[in-house]
Amino acid sequence: MAVMGLxxxxxxxxxxxTGSSIIGGRSGCRRVAAIGAGPATAAAMADASASGGxxxxxxxxxxxxxxxxxxxxxxxxxxxxxxxxxxxxxxALLVICIIIYLLRGNHQREQGHVPPPHPPLHHxxxxxxxxxxxxxxxxxxSSSSTMVRTRQELAVRSWLAVSPDVSVVLFxxxxxxxxxxxxxxxxxxxxxxIDFTFLGNxxxxxxxxxxxxxxxxxxxxxxxDVILFPNFITLLHDALQLDYDWLLISIARSSSNFSFHLDxxxxxxxxxxxxxxxxxxxxxxxxxxxxxxHCSGRLLIAWNKGNIPLHFxxxxxxxYGKGFHxxxxxxxxxxxxxxxVIDASEVLSSFYPGTxxxxxxxxGSDSGDSNKRVWESNGNANLAAAxxxxxxxxxxxxxxxxxxxxxxxxxxxxxxKDTLYLLDAVHQQRSNGLNKVPSQDxxxxxxxxxxxxxxxxxxxxxxxxxxxxxxxxxDKCSINEFLKVSLTLSPPLFLPFSLESLLQINADESKTIxxxxxxxxxxxxxxxxxxxxxxxxxxxFIIGALDSDIYQFSVIxxxxxxxxxxxxxxxxxxxxxxFNDCHFGSECFQRVTKVKSRLVLQILKLGYNxxxxxxxxxxxxxxxxxxxxxxxxxxxxxxxxxxxxxxINLPRRLNSGFYFAHSDIPxxxxxxxxxxxxxxxxxxxxxxxxxVLCGEGGINRIGHNKCLEPxxxxxxxxxxxxxxxxxxxxxxxxxxxxxxxxxKMGCLILHNNWISGxxxxxxxxxxxxxxxxxxxxxxxxxxxxxxx
Numbered sequence: 001m002a003v004m005g006l007x008x009x010x011x012x013x014x015x016x017x018t019g020s021s022i023i024g025g026r027s028g029c030r031r032v033a034a035i036g037a038g039p040a041t042a043a044a045m046a047d048a049s050a051s052g053g054x055x056x057x058x059x060x061x062x063x064x065x066x067x068x069x070x071x072x073x074x075x076x077x078x079x080x081x082x083x084x085x086x087x088x089x090x091x092a093l094l095v096i097c098i099i100i101y102l103l104r105g106n107h108q109r110e111q112g113h114v115p116p117p118h119p120p121l122h123h124x125x126x127x128x129x130x131x132x133x134x135x136x137x138x139x140x141x142s143s144s145s146t147m148v149r150t151r152q153e154l155a156v157r158s159w160l161a162v163s164p165d166v167s168v169v170l171f172x173x174x175x176x177x178x179x180x181x182x183x184x185x186x187x188x189x190x191x192x193x194i195d196f197t198f199l200g201n202x203x204x205x206x207x208x209x210x211x212x213x214x215x216x217x218x219x220x221x222x223x224x225d226v227i228l229f230p231n232f233i234t235l236l237h238d239a240l241q242l243d244y245d246w247l248l249i250s251i252a253r254s255s256s257n258f259s260f261h262l263d264x265x266x267x268x269x270x271x272x273x274x275x276x277x278x279x280x281x282x283x284x285x286x287x288x289x290x291x292x293x294h295c296s297g298r299l300l301i302a303w304n305k306g307n308i309p310l311h312f313x314x315x316x317x318x319x320y321g322k323g324f325h326x327x328x329x330x331x332x333x334x335x336x337x338x339x340x341v342i343d344a345s346e347v348l349s350s351f352y353p354g355t356x357x358x359x360x361x362x363x364g365s366d367s368g369d370s371n372k373r374v375w376e377s378n379g380n381a382n383l384a385a386a387x388x389x390x391x392x393x394x395x396x397x398x399x400x401x402x403x404x405x406x407x408x409x410x411x412x413x414x415x416x417k418d419t420l421y422l423l424d425a426v427h428q429q430r431s432n433g434l435n436k437v438p439s440q441d442x443x444x445x446x447x448x449x450x451x452x453x454x455x456x457x458x459x460x461x462x463x464x465x466x467x468x469x470x471x472x473x474x475d476k477c478s479i480n481e482f483l484k485v486s487l488t489l490s491p492p493l494f495l496p497f498s499l500e501s502l503l504q505i506n507a508d509e510s511k512t513i514x515x516x517x518x519x520x521x522x523x524x525x526x527x528x529x530x531x532x533x534x535x536x537x538x539x540x541f542i543i544g545a546l547d548s549d550i551y552q553f554s555v556i557x558x559x560x561x562x563x564x565x566x567x568x569x570x571x572x573x574x575x576x577x578x579f580n581d582c583h584f585g586s587e588c589f590q591r592v593t594k595v596k597s598r599l600v601l602q603i604l605k606l607g608y609n610x611x612x613x614x615x616x617x618x619x620x621x622x623x624x625x626x627x628x629x630x631x632x633x634x635x636x637x638x639x640x641x642x643x644x645x646x647x648i649n650l651p652r653r654l655n656s657g658f659y660f661a662h663s664d665i666p667x668x669x670x671x672x673x674x675x676x677x678x679x680x681x682x683x684x685x686x687x688x689x690x691x692v693l694c695g696e697g698g699i700n701r702i703g704h705n706k707c708l709e710p711x712x713x714x715x716x717x718x719x720x721x722x723x724x725x726x727x728x729x730x731x732x733x734x735x736x737x738x739x740x741x742x743x744k745m746g747c748l749i750l751h752n753n754w755i756s757g758x759x760x761x762x763x764x765x766x767x768x769x770x771x772x773x774x775x776x777x778x779x780x781x782x783x784x785x786x787x788x
Contacts, residue, residue, distance in 0.1 A: 129165050130240050132233070133216035135191075137171040137202045137320050138180065138224040149180065151353060152224045154261060156184055159222075161266045163233040167216070171202045193782045195531075197319060197558025198506065198539070201376070204325040205315040206779045213784045217305055223298035226252045229279060229349035235403070236302065238410060239342065245306030246340045247333050248403075250348040251482060252298040255286050258353035286351060297482075298352045299326045303339070312336040316383040317557060317778050322376040324384040327485050331390045337399050343479050344403040347410070378490040379556050385487040400479060492548070493555040499562050502542050503608050506560050511663070512609040512624060514541035517596045520549035521758060522615055524775050525765070529615040530559060531772035531780035536622050544599050546592060557778070564595055565602070594678045597656065597685045601671045604663045614657035616752040616761060618770040620739075623724070623748040627660040630717065635667055635693070636660045638751060639705070639718040642728035647704040649718045651697055654690040655726060658751060666714040673712075722746055727754035738768040 138152050156168055170181050173192040181188045194206040211219040218236050222228075239246055259272040260282060269282050277285075303310060311332035318325035333341050385391040401412040401421065412421035497505070507513045514533070518526040526543070533541055543561040545551035554561035600610050611624060627636055637659035639648035661667050670693060678688040693716045694700045694707035701707050707716040721729050722745050732750060735741040742750050752765050765771055772781050 129163060129233070130217040130236055131215075132163065132166045132218045132220060132236060133169060133211070133214040134159050134166060134220040134222055135169045135171065135207060135211045135214075136222050136224045137207060138177055140172070140174050140176055140200065153180070153184070154353075155225050155227050156188065157262050157266050158227045158229070160185070160187055161262060162228055162230050166233075169210075169214075171207055171210075172200075174200060193784065195317070195534075195558070195779050197376075198560040199373075199558075201322070201558070202320045203558065203779065204318040204320040204329075205777065206782075207320060208310075208315060208329070209777070209779065210782075210784060212310075215305070218302055219305070220300065220302040222300045223252070223352070225352060226298050226300060227258070227351045227353060228300075229283070231347070231349050235344060235348055240304060242340070244340060245304055245308040245338075246342055247310060248300075248302040248342045248344050249330060249479065250300040250344045250350055251479075252300065252350040252352040253345075255351040255353055258286075258351065260285075283349060297326075300348070300350060301326075301329070306339075308338050309336075310339065312338070313388060314777055316387045318380050318383055319376050319558065322373075322380050324377075324380040324390075324485065324487075327483050328384045328388055328390050330479065331483055332388050334397060334400055335389050339399075341400045342403050342412070343400060345478075347403045347405055375493050375495055375555060379493055381487060382489055382493070383556065384485075385489050390483075390485065391487040397480070493552055495555055495561065497560070497562065499542075499565060499602065500606060502560050502562055503603065503606060506540050506542055507608055508540040508624075510609065510628065511607060512540060512611065512628070513603060514538065514611045514613060514624075515544060515596075515600065515603065516541065516613055516615050517544040517546060517592070517599060518550055518615050519546035519592065520553065523550055523553055524773065525762060526550070526554075526615045527557065527775075527778075527780075528765070528771050528773040529613075529617070529619075530557075532619050534780060535772060536619060538619075538622055538624075544595070546595065564599060594675075594685045597671065597675050597678060597689075600661060601668070601675050604661060604668050604671060607663050609661065609663050611660045612656075612658065613749075614751070614753075616765070617658050618750045618752065618765070619748070620742060620750070621748045626723070626748065632662045632664040633666045633713065634662070634715045634717055635670070636717050636719055637689070638724050638726060639721055640726050640753075641718075641721070642726070642754065644730055647701075648721060649694065649698065649701050649703075649705050649707060649716075651694075652687055652690050654686065654694065654716070654718070655751065655753070656684075656686045656689045657753065658724065658749065666709075666712045669712040670709050670714040673709075723748050724751075725749075726751045733764055733768065738770060 136156075139148050156170075159166055159168055166187065168184070168188045170177055170188065170190050171192075171194055172178075172190060173196060178190050181190045191210060194210050195203040197203070207221060211221055217240060236248075239248060260269050260277065261272075262268065263270055269277050269279065271277050311329070312335075313332065315329070315332075318328070330341070333339060397416045398414075400416070401414050404411050404413055413419075414421070503513055516526065516529060530541070530543075533539075541560070543554055543559050545554060545561050545563050551561055551563055596612060600612050603610050609628075611627065613619075630636060638655040638657065639653055640655040641648040641650060641653045661671065674685070674688050674692045677692050678685040681688055690698075693709045693714065698707075700709060705718045705720075708714070709716065725732055725742070725745070725747060727733055727750075730745075732738060732741055732745075733752070733755075738750070750770070752761055752770075755761050755764060773779075774781055774785070
């Protein structure tokens, strides 16, 4: 779509006379210079003009190699010759042309070798400077990672320095990132309301979604170590002049021994010894250090705030920084042909100063360093191979244009169509009064196509374009090369964490863990439950997987999941869980519940307190502070009593879908009796809980809300139903506004039970608004979430 428009765009920029008028551009200036200068000078400049700049290169080098004092002497010599041989008007035009000629930059920039540090900002007065929101996910900064902090701080300060209209958003929830942001000033903020893996890595699809929700003119995703220079803001301003939506990408070059830094004010670049260095000299110093044959892989992705999607389809839940997500994203943007894709790698001044560390590994990880965390990259590879077109369709490059600079002009090169386009034509047409195209109608777009060329200047642009195109096809950092990935589905994913190591990583300071047990038929409800806990900043949970499908799904979703260690030797373990028929009372349900009590007992024996919560329990607030207040040797369980009044500890009214157990001798002994009783029962574990702890028929009941198990001396407390209501209490699920009704009662949780069938249970919870997961985008719902 984007390229069909490019091919039919009308030419709008016209150079005026190429004779002695300054309007004629460089060739006009050269002709004036030849008239006004002496014979030798005129001959030299004429040769330079005829050769397209060969002699001019050495001539300009001589100008730049001298001080302004010496330049003034040379001008005064010309003044003498001008007064004796030509009119003052010609002399004035000569001086102006010389100054313009000198300021246009060296021949190397004309040929596109190095982007100019200060390219022209066209028609800046025709609109305000764009607001830019830069999003990044910094690596965690421990006390031993001084290098990581220093380099990331330099990168962020370089972004802030390009414009006062730049704001920076850091994705993260670790305290070190908040402290890092606070030290960088008010334009830097922290966003923790995205999805993370249990090890703290952000998900790429939620990073993109959060950036898309920004109200800024331009959203940018960038590696946290990439350094930007001021031409970044100029490029974005020019791209915003286009009358259609675009996606701009740039691959940063690696630069070794980056020894420069910004002053305290963030305005001036300094040498290692503290001396000042201007941007021209700094970039010239960096060029020899850039590895042109090695791609850093660090990407900058920017797009304008428009109505056109970035690509078709849904972005899979790639883990950021673990491979394949950038290639997948660019490939889908190209294949979708919705936006013009601009490769600005040759023009944008961005550098990656060497290789830094990876995300901080949390204590207790069996995997050691990040190089052993292969399940993350394998998971990304599986997603890239299973979704989209990266694995089987060559990238469509017809809507990919390369952004280059030639002879001081910004040009677009479409290698696929062997065509050159001028960005400056946009501004010329606007000054001529053309109305802005109100939609994606590329047939009337303002970008002009230049083919064939009609002047020597345009011929030089073509030569420059051919040169850049040749370099582009050979460049290891070109998008063509970047998209060449080998994808094969890896074997089933496996987390290298035992149950003990997951507990060590995830348990809170009181050694308390929240346990959920689920099968694949409840994957959506599991994710909504997880998202709700994350919204409440509760991270001390683990997932027991009842089948291989939910285990694989949980690994991809970054959840702390484990398989039942005893399942392979347990003939009663569930292995054929039905998608729709594992509801209350079914044989499948009976087997599943018995796994839950057995897992709780294992964790208690490992020294951790356990809050067992079914995934159909919605959490309004964190109940753990309340539950921990009762002390040891007390098991707190939800009452399943449906009557609004009367005792809540009547026979078989203990709900085993929500209870809190301390890791102490009375509780462990009592839970052992429950597990043993359930293993020989033809019912679910729930009757075993009551019959063992409260006695058959409730003979061990105390008052209206307690039981006492006589052999272990364990007290069972049935929780207040106003705080912990079940699905039948006071008809809460039938209320018009379930949330408001519950909060008015003071609910901490609400159980979605007392309803038959998985589908009906799911529909009831979603329709009530007590739902926290987007099943189509596979991400948690956040306050910034944009719904279509």
